[in-house]
Each structure stands twice: as structure tokens, then as C-alpha cells.
Amino acid sequence: MVERAGRALLSRRRRELLLGAVVLALLAALPLGVSGAYLRGLIVLALLYAGLSQAWNILGGYCGQISLGHALYFGIGAYTSALLFTRAGLSPFIGMFAGGLLSGLSAFLVGIPCFRLSGHYYAIATIVIGMMAALLASNWDFINAAQGITIPFHGEAWRNLQFRTAVLPFHYVMLVYAALMWLIAWVIEGSRWGFYWRAVKDDVTAARSLGVSIYPSKLAAAAISGAATGIGGALYAQYVGFIDPESAFDLSLSVLIALPAVVGGIGTLWGPLLGAAVLIPVQQLSVAWFGSAAGGIDLMVYGALIMVLALSRPEGLVSFFHGRARQEAVDHG
Amino acid sequence: MSPALILQVAIGGILMGLLYAVVAAGLTLIFGLMNVVNFAHGALLMAAMYATWLIHRSTGLDPLLQLPLVAALLFGTGVAIYRVLIARTLQIRVNGAMVQIFTTFGLSIFLVGLAQLVFGSDFQSINASFLGGRTLAFGAVVLPLPLVASGVVSLLVFLALFRLSRTEFGRALEATREDFEAVALIGVDRDRIFGIGWGIGAAAVGIAGVLLANFYYISPDVGTNFALIAYVAVALGGFGSILGALIAGLVIGLTEALTALVVDPSLKQIGIFLIYLAVLMFRPRGLFGKL
Structure with a gap:
């Protein structure tokens, strides 16, 4: 029993590593698809x-x-x-x-x-x-x-x-x-x-x-x-x-360093990356779009996003994927 | 350095400390009630200052006369924040503390952005108020009247807060804090009590904002510094303790003024931080902390 649990853990960890390699390869190829x-x-x-x-x-x-x-x-x-x-x-x-x-x-x-x-x-x-x-x-x-x-x-x-x-x-x-x-x-x-x-x-x-x-x-x-x-x-x-x-x-930098992990999923492998992928573009793009014309809207967008994500996904964005993984596990018996 | 100058600086520091204490009292009240740190506290102070400025500009009503009005406005704001945001965070079973921290941080960023959008980033100030520019002299010690008035009102706020704890409502607050499931059994509505708690906490900041607007510049991020001092005051006095907030506020005001005088005005906060760290070495839960 313990042995089987151990093996399951090991294979899960191996799967994570494999997934990590795939994501790394995708991110390495990303500049090919993104110009500008x-x-x-x-x-x-x-x-x-x-x-x-x-x-x-x-x-x-x-x-x-x-x-x-x-x-x-x-x-x-x-x-x-x-x-x-x-x-x-x-x-x-x-x-x-x-x-x-x-x-x-x-x-x-x-x-x-x-x-x-x-x-x-x-x-x-x-x-x-x-x-x-x-x-x-x-x-x-x-x-x-x-x-x-x-x-x-x-x-x-x-x-x-x-x-x-x-x-x-x-x-x-x-x-x-x-x-x-x-x-x-x-x-x-x-x-x-x-x-x-x-x-x-x-x-x-x-x-x-x-x-x-x-x-x-x-x-x-x-x-x-x-x-x-x-x-x-x-x-x-x-x-x-x-x-x-x-x-x-x-202090705002301290918050910005913590936020991706919090938003993506605190204490998880993928949380920080997921959180940064959502937060940083929203923050930067809202500065670019609203920054000069109507100062303040960028901060409002950023603040509202933090509130909405924190309240609607307390376990972080990774929970979207966990939900599906759990469902799959149920489906497969 | 003449003794009169030192005395003047020290009294000024104590008066400012009373104001810090009122801001901290609002924070510690909310924390004591439900174990939530409001990281939007500075933004509420800023909102109260802009409200005072706006009302003064459009109606000419003197800031001092606005005290009940702005306090009521902020009370409503506090209740609304509880209803819309905080009540939801209390439902959350996983990472609840984290969600509270970052929800209020998000609210703070949102409010600062809103202020920038509506009022711009320029500094504003109220110039033609009743107290503005007047001084009060005791021999060689000369104090600005707005600061003296703010100290007096701050003391009144504390008297009111201490009295509150002895009323029926104060006992309901205390009971809700102890065990909100038990009080629900005897018909106390937790959300109502918590909402009013947030209202009172915000109203205290509202009063501080009006007092401060009398003699301090107003800008979208004016609250940041005051909030920081309030967090230090609450941690120094002990989370949840109103008396602790008062004592810590006074210590901070005095330390800040004397550091500015003896060391350098731009380093005045270093004195506060050092005292805070020193106290935490010996009392990790602050001077009067129970939790």
C-alpha cells in the first residue's frame, strides 16, 4: 500500500518534470511566434x-x-x-x-x-x-x-x-x-x-x-x-x-513579487508562472493603454483584477487545472 | 537647541501622535473584531481627505464642521466594504488570510487609481479654513492651532471608543469576537455586527482625515505613509487593543518628532522603526497584545 502510494507520488513527480520540459520548450520557441x-x-x-x-x-x-x-x-x-x-x-x-x-x-x-x-x-x-x-x-x-x-x-x-x-x-x-x-x-x-x-x-x-x-x-x-x-x-x-x-x-514591488504566486496558486509549482502570465500583461497593457491619457485607470484595472482573482479563486488559477485533473481521475475510475 | 524648542517639538510630536493613534484605532478595532488586517486603511484616509477638500471647495463648509458628515460618509463606506468584499472573504475556507490581505491591497490600489483619475496627481490643500494659519502660544512654545485642535478631537474620539466598549453594542462586539457561532444562537446577527465594526473603524479614519486635511497636503498616495505608521502602531500596541493603539501612537509621534530634531528630518521614520523592532524583540505581540 505504502509502496503503491510511493510509486504514484514518484510518477506524479516525473509527470510534473515532463510537463516542465514541454512548457520550457514552448516558452523557448515563443519568440518565433511573437514579433514586435x-x-x-x-x-x-x-x-x-x-x-x-x-x-x-x-x-x-x-x-x-x-x-x-x-x-x-x-x-x-x-x-x-x-x-x-x-x-x-x-x-x-x-x-x-x-x-x-x-x-x-x-x-x-x-x-x-x-x-x-x-x-x-x-x-x-x-x-x-x-x-x-x-x-x-x-x-x-x-x-x-x-x-x-x-x-x-x-x-x-x-x-x-x-x-x-x-x-x-x-x-x-x-x-x-x-x-x-x-x-x-x-x-x-x-x-x-x-x-x-x-x-x-x-x-x-x-x-x-x-x-x-x-x-x-x-x-x-x-x-x-x-x-x-x-x-x-x-x-x-x-x-x-x-x-x-x-x-x-x-512596498509596491514587494506586493508585485508576491502577487503572481498568490493569484496563480500559493505553494504550487505552476502558480507563479500562471499568475505572472495573467497579471503582468494586464498591468503593463493597462499602463500602456490608459497610462498617459487618463492616469489612474491603469491602477483601477490592476486593483480590480487582484480583488476579483483573489475572491473568485482563493486556491489560485491552478485550481482550474486541478478541477479537470480530478474529474479525469474520477472518469478513469 | 533651547529647552523651549525641544518642548515645542515634543508637544507637536505628541499631538501628531494622537492623530496617528486615531488612524491606528480604526485598524485595530477591525482587526480585534475579526482578525482581518485592512490594507486599504491608508486609501480610506486619503478618501476622507479628498471628501473634506471637495466639500470645502464646493460649499465652503469649514473642515471642522464637516467632522460628523465625513465620519458618516466613511462609516457608510466601511459598511459597504464589509458587505461587498470582506463578508465574502469570511466564507472562504482555503487561504482565507491570504485572500483578505490581497483583496484589501487590491482595493487600496483601486482607490488610489480612482483618486488619480478624478483629482489628478497634483497636491491639493485647504487654505482658507477657520483654523488654518493660526497659532497658539504658551510663552516661547508656539503651536499651530490646527494641530492642537486635531489633538483635542483625537482625544475625544478615544473617549468615545473607550465608552463604546461599555455599551450594549460594545458587549455585542466583544461577544461576537469571542465566539460568533454562539452569539448567532442568541440572535445576534454576525454580519450586522461586523459591518458596524467596519463602519466605526472607517469612521475613525474619516475623522483623522478631516483633521489632517486642515494642515496637510492631499494627494492620491498621501495615505501610504500614514497607513504604514498605523501598522507599526497596531503591531507595537498589540493587535486588537485600543489602549495599545493610543500608547503606541503617542510613542511614535514623540519619537518621530525628536528623531527629526536630533538626527535629520528625512530620517524621522527610522527612529520609529527602530523602537518598533526593539519592542518586538521583547514583546512579540506588542505592548498590550492578547492574541
Whole structure:
């Protein structure tokens, strides 16, 4: 019986991996069917947020700690990489590694006091720490304070992660990022840590009585999640070419990082990608359509979409697919 | 730095703290009742400020005289938000807390967008009010009258909130919070009580908005900062505690004013955040938190 359940689990995990490979291949071929720099740019952003939100999902979804301060790790990654590139001439590939390391470390340090808090106290504490960082960043002259950092063009090369003409290389950069994040989540789902974290999320007391050490589990989830978010921040800086405290540390960014996972399906493999595929285009297109002519409508569309999705699909967009899968299972006896 | 200056800054900070406390009281009341954090709280403050500005511009009615009117408007808004959105989130069995957080976040973004659409992004202010520009002097200590009035009204709001808890309705609130299934058995309508709770919470923010509109600029995202301070105040005072909100508001107002004076005005919030973090180290549920 146990053996059969184990085999079923294994084959399910193998199926997920196969599905992942198919989706990856489709997304890799996507630029063939999409022309126009604008649409391609939209897809690049959606892929970036799919990755960022999956990084958030490690802590927020699998471990159940709703962080509303992930912009902090994004900002640290973005600034570290941008500073190393502009001031020391180091390749962003080194920069994103350094940035990821620093943001993972910060997430660990933030976790030390914050994981003593529960529920809403934790969420509020992450907001406050994030806003504190934003405030400090806009007053710190070494990193250009509120002015931000413009990343100069050092020549089209993979080494510089800069491309003058096409969005295409960034499509693959962000795709690799999103795919790696997906893979990390997949590995976590099958690992001992993944089981620990889900146990922590579902029932802290029961998890503790089964011998899961709660606090180190959460710290590990935070460090991985923070580091992964920092790498996304470094990629963003290189893609956009400009960062400032408002674009890299703001609370609205923290919300935007969490939203795709929440809307798509929190604590699931496919939620962040699905959520980003819906949210990011709607948000960007409404800015493009209404932004200049009638400022405000873009925010109204975005806000209304969040409300409608959250209320109508509390389990996330993935539940559309689960419903069908369950139905199929019933049909097949 | 003269002692008079320090005293003046400290009193100003305390008066501002009373206003923060009223915003926080609305938040903590709703939380205490049903365990929901309203992330649209700042947007409600903004809405109240625009309402005051609009009424003042179109009828000339002084902000102070608008207090009952705007409070009633916001009460209605609060009840409507409960009926349309929050009541639905309470039905949800999976991810309920998450849905509440992001539904109210979505509402906040929606309202800020609406304000941008209707009023534009420019800063507005009420210039010709009864209190505007006047000061009150005690020797060398000079205080702006709108701030003093806002402190006095804020204290009255707290008196009313403390009295409320001793009325029949206050007991119904308390009972609903303790066990809403049991109160349903004795004929208390949960939705009615929760709706009124949201109404009172929003009305408190409405009053704060009117007071603030007297001396503060108005813009679509003016609420963000005040809401942030309110979240800190509620976490510092303890979720659900009105007294906690009052004390925390005062601590925050004073800290902010003194940090601005001693360190740097642009870093005034750092002082608040540090105190908040320090308190949470020792009391993870805030000063008066029960939950």
C-alpha cells in the first residue's frame, strides 16, 4: 500500500518534470511566434516575475511565511550587481552571484528576529523592515541616494549582459531564471526540507511534535528565497539599465513579487508562472493603454483584477487545472 | 537647541501622535473584531481627505464642521466594504488570510487609481479654513492651532471608543469576537455586527482625515505613509487593543518628532522603526497584545 502510494507520488513527480520540459520548450520557441519589441518585452517581464514570485513562493508558499518585504532582497541584489558593474567593471554574472549571496544573508538575518513573530505580526514586520531599507537607500549618498544608478552601456556582449538591439537575449536569460526557480521548487517539493516546510505551514504544533525544528527550517527557507530574489533583482537592473530606491525597494514591488504566486496558486509549482502570465500583461497593457491619457485607470484595472482573482479563486488559477485533473481521475475510475 | 524648542517639538510630536493613534484605532478595532488586517486603511484616509477638500471647495463648509458628515460618509463606506468584499472573504475556507490581505491591497490600489483619475496627481490643500494659519502660544512654545485642535478631537474620539466598549453594542462586539457561532444562537446577527465594526473603524479614519486635511497636503498616495505608521502602531500596541493603539501612537509621534530634531528630518521614520523592532524583540505581540 505504502509502496503503491510511493510509486504514484514518484510518477506524479516525473509527470510534473515532463510537463516542465514541454512548457520550457514552448516558452523557448515563443519568440518565433511573437514579433514586435513591445510584446517581447512584456514576455520578458512576465518571465522575470514568474521567477521572482517562485522565489517568494519558497518562503511564502511552501513554508507559509507571508513576507511583504521581498523588495529588500530584490533591491540588495540589484544594487550589488549594478554597483560592481558600474564602479568595478565586474561582469553581472559575478554581480548576481554576489548580490544573491548578500540578499540570502540579509533574508537570514531578517529572519532571526522576525520568525519569532506569528501571523500578521510577521507580515507587518517584513513591511516595516522593507520600508526602512527603502528610506535608508534614498538617503545613502554612496549608492546615489534617491537619484539612483544608471547603468552605462559597456558594449553588446554576454559578458556584460547588455544587448543594444534586441530583447531576444533577455528572453532566454529570464527564461533560464524562471526555469531554474521552477526546478528549485520541484526539488524542494520532493525533498525532506519541502516536507518539513509544508508541515510547518500546515500545523506548527504537530510539526514540532514530529521532531521538525521549526526555527532553522524557516531560516533556511528565507535564505534560499532571499538569495533567489536577489539574483532576479540583478537581472532586472541589467535589463532595465536603471535602478533607484523607488523601483528597487518599494512596498509596491514587494506586493508585485508576491502577487503572481498568490493569484496563480500559493505553494504550487505552476502558480507563479500562471499568475505572472495573467497579471503582468494586464498591468503593463493597462499602463500602456490608459497610462498617459487618463492616469489612474491603469491602477483601477490592476486593483480590480487582484480583488476579483483573489475572491473568485482563493486556491489560485491552478485550481482550474486541478478541477479537470480530478474529474479525469474520477472518469478513469 | 533651547529647552523651549525641544518642548515645542515634543508637544507637536505628541499631538501628531494622537492623530496617528486615531488612524491606528480604526485598524485595530477591525482587526480585534475579526482578525482581518485592512490594507486599504491608508486609501480610506486619503478618501476622507479628498471628501473634506471637495466639500470645502464646493460649499465652503469649514473642515471642522464637516467632522460628523465625513465620519458618516466613511462609516457608510466601511459598511459597504464589509458587505461587498470582506463578508465574502469570511466564507472562504482555503487561504482565507491570504485572500483578505490581497483583496484589501487590491482595493487600496483601486482607490488610489480612482483618486488619480478624478483629482489628478497634483497636491491639493485647504487654505482658507477657520483654523488654518493660526497659532497658539504658551510663552516661547508656539503651536499651530490646527494641530492642537486635531489633538483635542483625537482625544475625544478615544473617549468615545473607550465608552463604546461599555455599551450594549460594545458587549455585542466583544461577544461576537469571542465566539460568533454562539452569539448567532442568541440572535445576534454576525454580519450586522461586523459591518458596524467596519463602519466605526472607517469612521475613525474619516475623522483623522478631516483633521489632517486642515494642515496637510492631499494627494492620491498621501495615505501610504500614514497607513504604514498605523501598522507599526497596531503591531507595537498589540493587535486588537485600543489602549495599545493610543500608547503606541503617542510613542511614535514623540519619537518621530525628536528623531527629526536630533538626527535629520528625512530620517524621522527610522527612529520609529527602530523602537518598533526593539519592542518586538521583547514583546512579540506588542505592548498590550492578547492574541
